[in-house]
Amino acid sequence: MISDLNETDIAALLCSRVCHDLISPIGAIANGMEVLEEERDAEMRAHALELLGSSAAQASAKLQFARLAFGASGGLGAEISLEDAGEVAHRLFRFLKADLDWQAEKINVDQDAARLLLNLVHMAGESLPRGGTVTVRCTTGPEGVEMEVQGTGGKVYLQPEHLGMLTSGPNGHDLDARLIQPWFAHQLAGRHGGHVSAEQTEESLTFRVKLAG
16 A cells, blocks of 8 residues: 555655666667677668667657656756756657647746656657647746646547546555556645646547646
């Protein structure tokens, strides 16, 4: 049960999630290096170099994203530029099926707000396995920060347990590396008096949240 977990357990699950995302591109880099060491055929070596370049770019994009979405970039309590967050998200989306339409204001926000937005954007992108578009809106006002992340495409799907963890919290479910991201997003919203709402149909998925100023 989540109530039995301590801070070390939570950190371990977040690390597991990041490692899971990096296994594929890092493994591809290792395979490419093996081919270069053993292969003498020019065409095969060219293919290996292409694989190395693509995999290194993917690993870099995922690391930069994880640094902002899960880590403490700039130190605890720092503010994050949404323009910078958008650039990191765009690099990640080069390796997802969906396109990214980043319409967030060019402002600085609390680090928790930036983390929450990036996690919602990633989950929306992952919910579009056949492609589509993720549209991101984020504005600030006297009452706080308002976010809307919408994924649209021919087929939209987010697993029910992920959706439930994001909007309602644990509710008796065990926490594992698969559910750490929606749990983390739920916690980030709650820390600032917010609650993530979600609307899902066969062709769209929309997250909305308002954080107190």
